[in-house]
Amino acid sequence: MSSTEIKSERYDFKTIEAKWQRHWQTSGLFKAPAKPDPKNKFYMLEMFAYPSGDIHMGHFRNYIIGDAVARWQMMKGKDVLHPFGWDSFGLPAERAAIKRGIHPKEWTMSNIEASRKTLQKVGILYDWDREVVSSEPDYYKWTQWFFIQLFNKGLAYRKKGFVNWCPEDKTVLANEQVKDGRCERCDTLVEKKEQVQWYFKITDYADRLVDGLDTLEGWPEHLKAIQREWIGRSYGAEIDFTIEESGEKLPVYTTRPDTIYGVTFMAISPESEILNSLNLDSEKQQQVDEYRRAAMAKTDIERTAASDEKDGVFTGKYAFNPFNDEKVQLWVADYVLAGYGTGAVMGVPAHDSRDFTFAKKYDIPIKVVIHPNKDTMLNVNEMDDAYTDAGPMVNSGEFDGLSGQEAIDAVTEHAETHNIGRKKKQFKLRDWLISRQRYWGCPIPIIHCRKCGEIAVPEDQLPVILPDVENFIPKGRSPLEDVPEFVNTKCPECGGEARRDADTMDTFVCSSWYYLRYLDAKNDKAPFDKEKADSWLPIDLYIGGITHATGHLIYFRFFQKFLKDIGWSNFEEPAIKMFNHGMVSDASGEVMSKSKGNVVSPISLMDQRGVDVTRLAMFFTAPSAKEVLWSDNSLTGVEKFVLKKLYPLNEKFRSSGCDLKQYFKKSDISESDWKLYLKLNQTIKRVSESYQQLHFNTAISALMELIRDYEQSQLKSDQLNDYIIVKAVQLIAPMAPHLAEELWQQFGLADTGSIFKSDWPEFDPEAITSDTVKIAVQINGKLRDTIIVAVDCDQETVEKAAFDSSRVTSYTNQGEIKKIIYVPGRILNIVVK
């Protein structure tokens, strides 16, 4: 007979778990009201999940945090909304379906079924009535509706451009989906292709996306920093250079207009259109064409890998610096990015490292126009890198002597008044490329008519249904292209022959608004009802991985802002608090993965040791934000605690019928009982604070201490005995819900309803501090003794008590007492010299 079986005779977790999971579902414990009291609501949300069918330790951790918080908030009397749904469109489903030779829809739906059951088995409570499935027409109808709203405002548009192309997945990717020049999903090197694609004009919201971060006090600073950097706002000036002969304007963006007199060349990106209109000599033209071809054939990695290598080709043409009419060489160089600024830069080798490297390589003149300060001069021949800091301008005509922001402002102002430039703000953020050449996604609701152009599908004709097709294997162009009954249609404007857009949307579009659909999931007239949605918004706590910092977490903020602009919401930001939990790795710190064979399934663990034990073990191992190095040893301590201490409380309960709402009075109970009552109230305080910070590990250790002290004392008062037991069980309930609910019933309290409908314990402010305190007595800051005194004791009495100790006097006798510092209730420090 194994030990587990012996234990389970007493704590039969399988029966208990099944019983309460059934009960919570049938009683609708987590059914949220349609409209809550906005001042007393809590919207708890974990990130939209792809239905993979199983659940790994990382998911498990994510979900139990959300579950514990939701249950806790419910006990605190809040109207709680805790919904769940499935991000079911996209590549993984399609890939899995191809592998198994079944349709993605079939695969998706059976996975959702399995995943939902798993979550229920883990005891995670959601309001399943609000479940959404992004690949179902009743959901993606509204994804299309959003597209059309954006389209109508000019925020969804098509343009030709160089895009990231993944040759493995045979689709284009957004900038956010390319990591280190590789496809985020399959790690294939991304190529560049010039194609017409759909974009969302997120750059229109760039300022608000940056500025809004300052209002998000509940978001981790680290995460906000990542977003700020990604959006990459910078201030500078655009300055118009002029091309020799043609006189054509060639504007450049610079953050350092104060270096304008140091320009010795200009460089244009190989992708730039300007190069086509330069009228180059045939020899130069050939060299330039060849360079452009070579540069564009390179992947981003190749182009950026050797970042200290800079190369380019001289075009044979010149441009004029509008500030001093100096003639400078015009180059093509692939270190200049096409998508940023104007796709051309002014080269200031003395004050920009990249320009410096480039100029050195091609013997382009270097001209110093900034000095570190008035007394330190730069000598071109001695420079081995550019001087990029601020400093007084020199060799700059009327601007000499100005420095820093003052210099920048003066130069910019000069440019503006002479109409040769202007103040400019730039962003690194690009528009969001949302079209994909894949089958399993939300169709783009646009009809292309030869006469009328791009026409949005009228709203009453939504959804544009994704047709059921046999052959959805990616081949480099949209599979829907080859479905005539889908593509061929009539123009809604003129009624003539027209074609449907055959691309599907990036799944990140689907997940940009799902949090709103939960608020009115069944609405077939609108994506949601504004009143209902605004009564729940914003999300009070949003839990998910930091990996989405520059993707989803920017996109959904963009959508919320857009909704506000079109009058569909009163809120500017979707989530007031964001929390990133740490990863779960194996015991040696390796990420768990199938190929490494180190994956621990939370499901089999829970089968063997119980859901609540597994939950508590995960909570206890580390604070939620930190990485967990999981080993099954993590279970040992909490398992003992549950089996030997917590569950056996049912035998210690005395059924005294105590009043849970009352506080005890010191005069009514014995001194030793009072001591434990103090411990209880300190524990309530500590545990509540721990929940607030999602530091469940310290909540558990506080409860372990309480139960330890409880067992060591024999309580005289039956009332207090029961009071402490019940409060302790309430305190652990959000983390170990089945166990707590079971004990609650065994205590005979179930008549009043679920433990999660009971009042979260409040500490008795009269019973936080004991009336005696231990004071540390220090000599010169070093602990020498401790004394116990009354809490309201004055300094004189404490000193007297301290000097009664020979351990203290043996030090004070060795010198003169210079000073005595007393921190009431804590420390007495005697300075001896």
Next chain:
RNA sequence: GCGAAAGUGGCGGAAUUGGUAUACGCGCUGGAUUUAGGAUCCAGUUCUGCAAGGAGUGGGGGUUCGAGUCCCCCCUUUCGCACCA
């Protein structure tokens, strides 16, 4: 290279934010019980020292009566950005 966060026993981690460092748990050591193993119970467990004592929160300096906590320099680790002009 730039930016951010972190560094506490053998291990996971605590420390009311400047006030008794190492709570709670794991592991380990000794003892009890047991035919044995496992399980359980009791005691111990930062290092050093027989002890009194001394040292001690990555290293070095500083502020303070008092520093894991604040300031400066350095080292290490993790993460993010990486030609954004």
